[in-house]
Amino acid sequence: TQNDRSTTFTPSLFNSVEKLKQSPAKRNEETGVKRKRDAKDGRIPPLRFEKLHLTVSLLSEQTWCEKKVVYGFLKPEIKKKDKQRIEVKTGASIHLARELEVHDVVQINIQSHEDAVAVSLISMLNMIRWLETGQCVRELPVFGVVEGVYIKGVIDELSYNQKGELVLKDLKTRKQDSLPGDSQASGHRFQVGLYKLLFDALFRGEVKKEHVLEHLKLRAYQPLGAEVITHTANVGINVVTFGELLDAFLLTLSCSDLPCVDVLQLEYCHQGSSSIIGTVLVQFDESQLRAELRGYLEYWRGQREPKGVDIEEAWKCTSCAYKEICDWRKN
Numbered sequence: 001t002q003n004d005r006s007t008t009f010t011p012s013l014f015n016s017v018e019k020l021k022q023s024p025a026k027r028n029e030e031t032g033v034k035r036k037r038d039a040k041d042g043r044i045p046p047l048r049f050e051k052l053h054l055t056v057s058l059l060s061e062q063t064w065c066e067k068k069v070v071y072g073f074l075k076p077e078i079k080k081k082d083k084q085r086i087e088v089k090t091g092a093s094i095h096l097a098r099e100l101e102v103h104d105v106v107q108i109n110i111q112s113h114e115d116a117v118a119v120s121l122i123s124m125l126n127m128i129r130w131l132e133t134g135q136c137v138r139e140l141p142v143f144g145v146v147e148g149v150y151i152k153g154v155i156d157e158l159s160y161n162q163k164g165e166l167v168l169k170d171l172k173t174r175k176q177d178s179l180p181g182d183s184q185a186s187g188h189r190f191q192v193g194l195y196k197l198l199f200d201a202l203f204r205g206e207v208k209k210e211h212v213l214e215h216l217k218l219r220a221y222q223p224l225g226a227e228v229i230t231h232t233a234n235v236g237i238n239v240v241t242f243g244e245l246l247d248a249f250l251l252t253l254s255c256s257d258l259p260c261v262d263v264l265q266l267e268y269c270h271q272g273s274s275s276i277i278g279t280v281l282v283q284f285d286e287s288q289l290r291a292e293l294r295g296y297l298e299y300w301r302g303q304r305e306p307k308g309v310d311i312e313e314a315w316k317c318t319s320c321a322y323k324e325i326c327d328w329r330k331n
């Protein structure tokens with residue numbers, strides 16, 4: 001099947017590694033900073049919850065309500081229940097079905113954090129080749145350092161239109177058979193803008209080896225696991241350590257003639273009928289996007305407390321999973 005389809009790789013142990021990093025124990029309820037660390041040396045960690053990186057999804061959720069994002073870390077049991085809502089599950093299945101239309105998904109056993117990142121790099125290498133031949137790719141991982149913070153994300157779809165422009169599309173599934181209001185749509189616009197920023201920076205050679213190693217605290221000398229080495233060889237790269245793979249990856253990007261993203265699109269799909277509600281073009285304004293991002297990063301850098309919704313948007317609280325415990329709402 002790999003003759004005519006791309007392949008995307010999934011680290012089978014990655015989720016458990018993430019969980020280990022995100023234990024909610026001993027955290028300050030207001031700030032998200034670990035109490036023990038604060039009491040000991042009084043320092044503010046570079047990112048709250050001791051996260052080494054942020055994700056595009058997390059930052060996009062922050063556009064809706066910052067307090068809600070924080071409660072997601074402090075009350076994982078409520079978040080888990082919220083994620084089990086039927087519309088969330090339906091949205092995830094529609095995304096998976098679309099991915100499987102163009103890729104085969106292969107599970108790879110990993111043995112280290114370096115292996116987990118290596119799997120993403122292999123997936124990207126595979127998809128870059130696919131894109132270079134003019135094909136559509138889905139679920140393309142992207143990462144980079146923006147405003148001093150390591151951010152990663154997964155682009156829903158990249159393809160070329162009839163004019164030969166590279167189109168980045170993000171699929172949004174909706175319970176209602178209508179386009180979203182501006183509060184929701186602005187978060188979606190922010191999300192696709194951030195994806196473009198990351199994708200373009202990668203292919204302009206702005207992501208350096210030390211960015212990945214230092215921000216994610218990875219070891220260049222770490223030998224890759226056996227399964228990872230096999231799959232690396234399948235994309236034509238013979239390496240032994242994570243650092244060698246990273247070098248080969250960055251070299252491939254620098255030699256690639258892929259263009260920057262030309263068009264940003266949001267596609268809204270109705271969950272009940274699976275029909276397309278509409279497609280919206282998004283204008284890209286880098287300075288506005290960066291200014292907005294800097295505002296959100298102030299929280300993660302420990303420069304201010306989390307904010308809830310503005311009074312004009314209190315309607316957001318009525319459907320919020322944390323409405324019974326939210327101090328912002330109570331106050």
Ligand code: SF4
Nearest residue numbers: 065068308317320326
């Ligand atoms: Fe945000 Fe309102 Fe939910 Fe509180 S109840 S987390 S302010 S949406």
